[in-house]
Amino acid sequence: MKIGILGGGQLARMLALAGYPLGMEFMVLDPAGDACARPLAQGIQAPYGDPAGLERLAREVDLVTYEFENVPAEAVARLQGQGKVFPGPLALATARDRLAEKRLFHELEIETAPFAAVEDEESLAAAVDRVGLPAILKSRTLGYDGKGQVRIGADEEPRAAWRALGEVPAILEGVVAFEREVSLIGVRGRDGAMAFYPLAENLHGDGILRLSRSRPGDPLQSRAETLVARILERLDYVGVLAVEFFQVGEQLLANEMAPRVHNSGHWTIEGAVASQFENHLRAVAGWPLGATSPTGHAAMVNLIGEAPPPSRVLKIPGAHLHLYGKASRPGRKVGHVTLVDAQQSRLEERLADLLEVLGEGGETGE
Ligand code: AMP
Numbered sequence: 015m016k017i018g019i020l021g022g023g024q025l026a027r028m029l030a031l032a033g034y035p036l037g038m039e040f041m042v043l044d045p046a047g048d049a050c051a052r053p054l055a056q057g058i059q060a061p062y063g064d065p066a067g068l069e070r071l072a073r074e075v076d077l078v079t080y081e082f083e084n085v086p087a088e089a090v091a092r093l094q095g096q097g098k099v100f101p102g103p104l105a106l107a108t109a110r111d112r113l114a115e116k117r118l119f120h121e122l123e124i125e126t127a128p129f130a131a132v133e134d135e136e137s138l139a140a141a142v143d144r145v146g147l148p149a150i151l152k153s154r155t156l157g158y159d160g161k162g163q164v165r166i167g168a169d170e171e172p173r174a175a176w177r178a179l180g181e182v183p184a185i186l187e188g189v190v191a192f193e194r195e196v197s198l199i200g201v202r203g204r205d206g207a208m209a210f211y212p213l214a215e216n217l218h219g220d221g222i223l224r225l226s227r228s229r230p231g232d233p234l235q236s237r238a239e240t241l242v243a244r245i246l247e248r249l250d251y252v253g254v255l256a257v258e259f260f261q262v263g264e265q266l267l268a269n270e271m272a273p274r275v276h277n278s279g280h281w282t283i284e285g286a287v288a289s290q291f292e293n294h295l296r297a298v299a300g301w302p303l304g305a306t307s308p309t310g311h312a313a314m315v316n317l318i319g320e321a322p323p324p325s326r327v328l329k330i331p332g333a334h335l336h337l338y339g340k341a342s343r344p345g346r347k348v349g350h351v352t353l354v355d356a357q358q359s360r361l362e363e364r365l366a367d368l369l370e371v372l373g374e375g376g377e378t379g380e
Contacts, residue, residue: 015299016041018075018098020062020089022049024338024347025081025275028283030054032291038299043071050339063089072096079253079298083110083273084156100204100252100298101273108249109273112154112185119268122244126268127260128188134181135173141186142172151175154183163221165189190267192260196229197278198238201254201293202246204300209293210239211286211306214278216258222345224374226278228285228312238266245271254279254294277316277347284334285312285354310354311361315368317349326371327351330364 015038019026022044030040030051040055047059056074060067063086071078071093078099080090087107093099108114119126130141132151142149147170153162164175166186176184195218199211212230216223229235242257256276259266279290288296288304296303320342327335330353337349351368355361 015039015077016075017295017298018043018071018078019051019055019081020044020071020078020085021081022046022051022055022057023081024050024340026051027054027338028280028291028336029079029081029275029295032283032289033295036292036295036299038295041071041075043067048341053339062086065092068092072098077298079274079294080106081274101255102250102252105249105251105255105273109271110155112152112270113183115271116185118245118248122241122248124241124244124268125265127190129185132176132184132186135176138172138176138186142166145186145188147172148189150187150189151179151184152187153179154185161221190260190262192262192267194261195258195269196232196234196238196261196266197226197256197258197276198235198242199254199256199276199279199282199290200239200242200246201290201297201303201306202251203297203303204252206247207303208243208246209303209306210235210242211279211282211290212308213238214281216278220345222316222318222347223277224316224318226281226314228281228308230308230311234261234264234266241266241268253297254290277350278314280336280350281312281314281352281354282306283336284352285309285314310356311358312352312354313361313365314350314352315365315372315374316347317351317372318347319344321349322372327368330367330371332364333368 019042022042026042042051042055043058045061058067078093090103090106094103128145130144132138132141147168149166151164164178166175195216196213202208212228213232214226217225254275256272258269275290282289287307334352340348353364
């Protein structure tokens, strides 16, 4: 089976690495000539919305999936016309627009931070009245890794934030004093079967995910599964879906969802029986899902900006190093390291060693 992927970054690369043992082949469409999945796949270099590129992709592959949600919805709709794209256009259109996403959460009785739509200075003033300050102004589309967001302090002028964001359609969100950020990765097959990984607990810095820990047996697991199952069913979803939540007391407030494999699920490569990448492929191919059960406690640390020399990471017992083959650049995810251990305490010791090696000793949230 040949799978086409819109986007040729590290997620496409890890999908390909998971798919080869299943006998799959890959073709990626990406505007960049040096996209890091290219060494593992046939490639088309074209903008995501390019009709000729999409046409060729559709002709040459059995089905199409994507590794990020900022592909034009029309491009996916065009492929859908040929019954070839998973997850489908409704999931994509919802997940790429923060307002549509939040409205879906509310329709499904999933709680969120207070929010209001902002289209111009008038609606900005109304949103501030409704949500209050401090708040975060987020662009409705094209935001990722903390980009497309401006915080507005209690004494700040909201219009300055609106200008800083570029006066684009946005939502204003109340700042949540959360205890934890967690994400749940679920997968739904073409036959409607669903499976969920253990919750991941996530630490961000500058809007970028730094560290994820799997939390097998977390008391909020079944609550989170109930909420994500509602989304999967409502969207008639096929593939892996990640939903990020803020935990406040016993409450889970949905922040956003990603209609694809997700950075907070990279630990599943070694920390679960079947990884999120394998399960995404099994789902879109219409095959039975793999077990999502954990193989131990897992922690994943992102390598951001530049990767350390491999030998320094690999001297830590049980460290799994994943380098994406990307050039160093500040703020860029160039790889990750996963640790898995049957004992939580030993995992934490090795994690402390790893963070030391990476020059990031200190804040681990434990
Ligand atoms: P997002 O792109 O929405 O995932 O935001 C990136 C990060 O900013 C989140 O993971 C949080 O750490 C923080 N953040 C986003 N929205 C809020 C909010 N409403 N309240 C508090 N922190 C937030």
